[in-house]
Amino acid sequence: MKFGGAVELPSYFLAWRCMERFGRRWVLCIFSCVGGFACLCCLFVPEGLPWVTVALAMLGRLCIGASFAVFYVQIGELLPTVLRAQAMGAASFIAGLGLLACPYIVHLAVYSRALPLMILGVLGVMSGITSLFLPETLREPLPQTLGDGELFGRHFKIFSCVEPQTK
Structure with missing residues (x-):
């Protein structure tokens, strides 16, 4: 697939814009889940419609690329300064x-064409759901010490969203 990497660069710009507006947690969750669901949807596309499979695969690649970009930002912001380099x-x-x-x-496609898509899709959805258990880091002061790191995100609620920024 010659144009498979064409979605990588737009995914980083999209991730950056979304996480600056909506926060890190929900953006990571949504991108990971949509990427996983796109892989799972490929299982139900008939063999005679290869362009639908390609479109779903490109959507999955765009979303997973964006979730990787958000992941590295969120990991860097979650941990205290004294552990940040080791944790990264x-x-x-x-x-x-x-x-x-x-x-x-x-390579598991040798046994079943659906097996790799099923594994990657389920892992994508699972990672998106588990990301909701991390605290939001947008507009929060970064933890500096281990004590700050222990207190960071202690009072967050799992379904909370980022408050709109007032100008």
Whole structure:
């Protein structure tokens, strides 16, 4: 697929605009869930409609690319300054493990064409839902010490949204 990477750059701009307006938590949740659902929807497309599959795959790639951009911003803002570098390294390492597993997941198509899409779709939806358990970091002061980090987000509610910014 020659134009597969064409959605990467727009996904970063879209993620940046959305997370500056709507916060990090819900944007990460929505992008991850939509990307996962796009992969799962590919399972139901008939073989005779390859352009529908390509469109869903590009939507999934756009959303997952945007969720990666939001993820790294949110991880950097969640943790106190004294742990930020180590935590970013650990998050990058774990994300790298997922990237290492991708070729093996894609190879599962030998057994069933639907299996890789099902695995990646379910993982995308699960990651979106679990991101709602993280506190919102937009317009919040970054934690500086370990004590600040323990108190950060202590009183957030899971279905809370970012308050509109008054000018």
